[in-house]
Amino acid sequence: MTTPSETLRIADAAGILAAVPHQLRFHPSESIVVVLATDDRWLATARVDLPPLDASSLTVFDFADAVAEKVCEVPTMTRVFIAAYSDRKDAGPLVAEVKRAFDDRDCRVVDMWLVTDDAWFTLSCFHDECDEGYCEFAAAKSLEQLELHEAHLHSIVRGSSPSHEPVLPSPRVVWQRKDAIRRHAAQFAQQGVFDFERAEVLLLWLEYQELPLMTSLVRLQERPEVVGRLLASLLDIEVRDALMASFLVTAGTVQHFASQMPRAIKNDCAYLDAMATTSALGNGIPVWDRLDRCAELAQELMSAADGRELTILFSILSWVEWMRGRGSSALACAEKARAMDPEYSLAQLMVDVVMHGYQPRWVTDPELAWRS
Template structure:
């Protein structure tokens, strides 16, 4: 679920359908997308996989009940737009639209819960149709052309703002290699052989804290220009207590992270700092994450993929996945975890995070517009 800024005017179906890939970051397929409104303001965008429906009505009822349960997490929801992106490659033939039964069942349940269905559409590769059409005066037999969505003001405005949806969720591949990659990895091997151990955990954590205190562009220049410093950042990813602490460091600051690290690595019973840390990682926090620092952290992690390999690359992909999950972009998080496990099968953190996502867990703050992440244009990856 992606929480949306309230500056988008979505008065026409074309504007809504043009907005969806930008909200998700990719073009959905085999998906049901729900744009959730609080009164007349767009609140969040939720994407779920379409169900495998059998010939009977039970599967449809079960799926609709499940979707309603997810949407209820946005407690102030008053209305919703529905968009179905079928898995088939071809546009539908004349006749009843695919998933009509699911849309009708879900619509009935939403209205029963006091949530208005503003409109619902089927979106194929070339054409889109409204499920609410009452005759040929609404949707032509061949549907409305999808390519024209790229000409809407909504799409063009978002492109100018820096949004560039991809065809598939990014799996972490394609990062360009740094010119000094070999030098950095040589330093990393020496560090892992000589300096690993708990005595260095706080030092490594503080190095990340110093980096995150800088502007992301300045921090990137430091990483790229200082091979020894960059190697120490990668070494951090091989120390599991520090690796796991990094999202908390970015989201809540250095001092709470240092306290939590001390409590989680000590023999004594963990205290309040450790509890705050573990709750934050599982998405349970009354405080709003520091999204400016987390966005900067994501930017640096993405850049480090150009020098990473093996276990440190797997750790980077997991951390990127956690941030995407924290943002409410579960599909993007799963794609990154899939990319991680394709390269490092059985990597424990990726397995655990994927289980968390597949259970449908979402952070508490995702459904709270005051604490949730709001999409902004991110810096382009460095060449």
């Protein structure tokens, strides 16, 4: 579930459908998309895969109820718009069933649409001849209408360029002294991280997170031993988990947070593997600017990483995307990590988290959620 970075006004059907790919950052396919709104303001966008055609264990009723239940957790939502993106023959009935699930929860569905590879259709029924819960006689409308809509063109001008599927993060920086980085990383990996070093290593990560990305990269280019140490430290599960939990600690307590290692945090780091959705340190809200800077740094470190280090970076970025509410991107990162190293438990954990529909509590609160 993604939240707009700016105030979006609900205008017309074509405008909503034109804006959806820009909100998701990719063109949805084989999906149900729900736009959450209050009055005329766009609150959030939720996307879920259509159930497989042979999903014998999942009924259409169960699927629709699961979608509505998740979306209705947003307290400020007053109405929704539903769109199916598919050429499947059962797409219309699926939309109608999702509408039924929202109706059962007293949530107003304003409009429903179907978007295929060739056209788009309004499924809302405005006459008495529809017996299936959706309009079976809807006229096809040109996709060009969406491509030429102001909502799409405005987003393009602002630099938005949706892909055809979730895009994996990739580095842009070239590490000039990569051989030295790999040599230092191998040395630190062989030594391991001693208990008394964990606080120091975490503070080293936090030091570079607090700097603007370009400043960090310029300094790290001249310090291959630091880059090697940062990468090798991720092999230590307690450092990895503490780094991921640090996003949930306010700036005023981050130094105290690091000072608790290794004693207080050491026994709590397993919270990730226990599938908790908030930090073992408390029910915090992510510090979004720190999380964003860490994600940027992790992405750029990929071109210096090797082997399991790269698997860990993809897993951490999956965790970041999950906390942001971008389940599709989180799953893409997690599946990439799992493909690289099927034995790495965090990668498998993140796949399970996303596939089972778990989401952090702040995702359903537009005032707390990350803004794209």
